[in-house]
Amino acid sequence: xxKTIMTADDSASVRQMVAFTLKQNxxxxxxxxxxxxxxxxxxxxxxxxxxxxxxxxxLDGIGLIKxxxxxxxxxxxxxxxLTTESQDTRKMEGKAAGATGWIIKPFKxxxxxxxxxxxxx
Amino acid sequence: MQHLAQWRExxxxxxxxxxxxxxxxxxxxxxxxxxxxxFYIKSEQCSRLANQLVGLLGDDEYHVLIGALQxxxxxxxxxxxxARTRSNESRETLGRVLELLHAASQPLEGFQNMQxxxxxxxxxxxxxxxxxxxxxxxxxxxxxxxxxxxCQVNEKTGCIVVQxxxxxxxxxxxxxxxxxxxLLQDAEISAMLAIAMTSFxxxxxxxxxxxxxxxxxxxxxxxxxxSISEVVSSVQTHDSVRQQLEHATEALGRLxxxxxxxxxxxxxxxxxxxxVSKSGDICELQVAQVRYAGRDLYNAxxxxxxxxxxxxxxxxxxxxxxxxxxxxxxTSGDSHFSNLRKGLGGAGAALGNCAGSDQxxxxxxxxxxxxxxxISSFVGAIEEIGAEIxxxxxxxxxxxxxxxxxxxxxxxxxxxxxxxxLEAVTQADAMSHSLSSxxxxxxxxxxxARGELTSLGERxxxxxxxxxxxxxxxxxxxxxxxxxxxNLIDNVQNLNGDINQSTSSIKVHDTIEELTSQVxxxxxxxxxxxRARVPASTEFFEDLQxxxxxxxxxxxxxxxxxxxxxxxxxxxxxxVPTLVLAESHCESxxxxxxxxx
Numbered sequence: 001x002x003k004t005i006m007t008a009d010d011s012a013s014v015r016q017m018v019a020f021t022l023k024q025n026x027x028x029x030x031x032x033x034x035x036x037x038x039x040x041x042x043x044x045x046x047x048x049x050x051x052x053x054x055x056x057x058x059l060d061g062i063g064l065i066k067x068x069x070x071x072x073x074x075x076x077x078x079x080x081x082l083t084t085e086s087q088d089t090r091k092m093e094g095k096a097a098g099a100t101g102w103i104i105k106p107f108k109x110x111x112x113x114x115x116x117x118x119x120x121x
Numbered sequence: 122m123q124h125l126a127q128w129r130e131x132x133x134x135x136x137x138x139x140x141x142x143x144x145x146x147x148x149x150x151x152x153x154x155x156x157x158x159x160f161y162i163k164s165e166q167c168s169r170l171a172n173q174l175v176g177l178l179g180d181d182e183y184h185v186l187i188g189a190l191q192x193x194x195x196x197x198x199x200x201x202x203x204a205r206t207r208s209n210e211s212r213e214t215l216g217r218v219l220e221l222l223h224a225a226s227q228p229l230e231g232f233q234n235m236q237x238x239x240x241x242x243x244x245x246x247x248x249x250x251x252x253x254x255x256x257x258x259x260x261x262x263x264x265x266x267x268x269x270x271x272c273q274v275n276e277k278t279g280c281i282v283v284q285x286x287x288x289x290x291x292x293x294x295x296x297x298x299x300x301x302x303x304l305l306q307d308a309e310i311s312a313m314l315a316i317a318m319t320s321f322x323x324x325x326x327x328x329x330x331x332x333x334x335x336x337x338x339x340x341x342x343x344x345x346x347x348s349i350s351e352v353v354s355s356v357q358t359h360d361s362v363r364q365q366l367e368h369a370t371e372a373l374g375r376l377x378x379x380x381x382x383x384x385x386x387x388x389x390x391x392x393x394x395x396x397v398s399k400s401g402d403i404c405e406l407q408v409a410q411v412r413y414a415g416r417d418l419y420n421a422x423x424x425x426x427x428x429x430x431x432x433x434x435x436x437x438x439x440x441x442x443x444x445x446x447x448x449x450x451x452t453s454g455d456s457h458f459s460n461l462r463k464g465l466g467g468a469g470a471a472l473g474n475c476a477g478s479d480q481x482x483x484x485x486x487x488x489x490x491x492x493x494x495x496i497s498s499f500v501g502a503i504e505e506i507g508a509e510i511x512x513x514x515x516x517x518x519x520x521x522x523x524x525x526x527x528x529x530x531x532x533x534x535x536x537x538x539x540x541x542x543l544e545a546v547t548q549a550d551a552m553s554h555s556l557s558s559x560x561x562x563x564x565x566x567x568x569x570a571r572g573e574l575t576s577l578g579e580r581x582x583x584x585x586x587x588x589x590x591x592x593x594x595x596x597x598x599x600x601x602x603x604x605x606x607x608n609l610i611d612n613v614q615n616l617n618g619d620i621n622q623s624t625s626s627i628k629v630h631d632t633i634e635e636l637t638s639q640v641x642x643x644x645x646x647x648x649x650x651x652r653a654r655v656p657a658s659t660e661f662f663e664d665l666q667x668x669x670x671x672x673x674x675x676x677x678x679x680x681x682x683x684x685x686x687x688x689x690x691x692x693x694x695x696x697v698p699t700l701v702l703a704e705s706h707c708e709s710x711x712x713x714x715x716x717x718x
Contacts, residue, residue: 013154101715101718102718106353118711
């Protein structure tokens with residue numbers, strides 16, 4: 001059975017590229033346009049992994065991670081940040097919130113797939 | 122203060138242009154992304170077809186058929202060799218039979234002489250018995266019997282002569298025909314097998330070339346994947362450029378706000394001077410940011426176009442490789458198959474002719490055996506006649522003895538007749554012996570041929586059946602590959618057409634270049650005016666350092682850093698170390714932009 005991964009990003013083209021890469025490799029993908037949209041969907045739907053942007057309207061990536069970790073349905077899933085930001089302070093912030101990993105945009109499809117495989121075991 | 126107000130009015134439309142540049146490109150990138158997925162699917166379809174094609178011509182089934190063909194050609198060679206060995210053996214036997222026939226015909230002359238002598242002796246006996254009158258009356262019957270028997274010898278000898286001549290002709294004709302036929306058959310079989318071998322070699326080469334194409338398929342798939350990877354990566358540039366433009370918009374927005382606030386409060390000259398300097402600093406920095414952002418996006422789109430075209434080009438390259446490997450449009454494969462059928466079919470037919478010749482030879486051998494048996498019966502008859510004459514001569518001798526002195530001449534005649542009779546038996550024995558040798562030689566060959574001919578006929582028919590089966594399987598394979606090739610050509614052409622149409626319609630980079638050029642030109646004017654009023658000071662460098670914290674993206678900080686270097690003329694102070702400290706390079710197994718906690 002294929003695994004389901006959520007991609008949360010306010011950029012439709014980035015979501016498109018993430019979804020394309022994941023689907024190409026046999027994963028099911030759910031898209032969310034921002035942190036709030038992602039959290040709403042994650043409260044009702046079980047996923048295997050979350051890939052989220054950091055800077056998003058309504059609810060940013062850090063807020064989303066905190067929301068997921070404090071919820072019940074998906075609180076233990078791996079969460080990887082996919083962002084243009086590369087500052088260590090932001091990374092530490094993400095790690096403290098409960099992020100599993102950090103990918104600086106732009107990603108290469110093979111990189112993303114390698115990370116997904118690694119974190120999904 | 123008036124110029125600040127003018128700058129404000131100049132910056133406001135530039136902000137709108139920046140918003141337009143950052144906000145209206147998303148759809149175009151989404152379209153590129155959607156087409157990428159389409160091209161990916163089509164490219165995968167091309168790769169699948171190409172792999173299927175290469176697989177068909179390089180897989181086990183093809184190897185099995187090629188192997189079966191090789192065995193078939195070997196079997197035909199073996200058959201021909203066996204046929205020739207058998208034929209040589211038959212020729213030798215027939216040659217020996219011919220010699221034996223000549224040997225057998227030697228006693229015939231003796232028979233003919235004996236018949237003449239017997240007739241003369243019969244006449245002499247008649248004369249002598251007439252001279253004796255009453256006493257010789259018994260010898261008249263002897264003379265009549267001897268004459269009758271000599272006629273029989275003559276008749277039998279004549280039959281033997283005719284049959285021996287027929288046999289001789291039959292064998293000589295067969296031997297000549299056999300040699301001529303064999304030469305023709307050998308030439309035909311060699312020519313046909315040469316055609317088959319050429320086609321076989323062609324198919325083997327085709328198989329090898331397709332195996333090589335299989336390696337190319339793997340390389341092309343890797344290169345297409347790399348191109349797709351480049352496109353995926355480049356499409357994301359839009360996101361970072363959008364953010365860069367948003368940040369520039371925000372910075373300019375704050376400057377406009379500050380100028381607006383200052384205009385309302387009527388600040389001092391020094392404050393205005395500071396604001397002019399700051400306007401120059403901010404505008405100069407945003408010129409750099411916008412210019413770099415525009416260039417990044419332009420380059421990314423060029424990379425996208427280049428790599429999308431590369432996907433089509435790689436598939437075209439692979440198509441060329443395959444069409445070269447299989448022959449132009451698969452036609453060389455067609456000619457191989459048709460020539461193979463022609464060659465093997467022709468060789469099979471020629472081998473069938475060989476079997477026909479064998480059959481004819483067998484019939485000849487049967488005829489030889491049959492005729493020899495007929496001759497033997499005549500020889501046997503002569504032998505019996507000899508025995509009968511011998512008995513008559515013995516009776517005549519006894520009678521002559523009883524006749525006394527007057528019968529002495531008749532006794533001598535009877536003695537002569539008896540000698541001839543014994544000679545006839547001896548000659549007949551000799552002839553029987555030769556005929557027996559002929560029988561023995563032909564019988565061995567006939568027995569052997571009778572057993573082999575049935576199996577050889579079946580073997581030739583079996584070979585014909587196998588050739589048909591193998592070539593039909595290969596033709597079926599060829600039809601599949603031709604259909605796949607046509608399909609592949611269609612798909613690759615379709616993919617290339619779509620890609621060309623799609624890439625030629627991508628104008629987003631030109632639009633962005635135009636918009637960012639408008640913005641940088643406008644901002645450059647303000648920078649020039651601002652620097653004319655207040656030259657850039659060391660404070661700019663400090664401001665840059667202060668502004669660094671606002672930039673979240675590595676690319677933005679790099680631009681910032683470059684301006685700082687230009688202004689300061691050195692790298693050891695301030696910003697560069699700050700930047701280095703701000704970022705860590707995560708050299709993970711996944712690359713330097715991935716960090717797993």
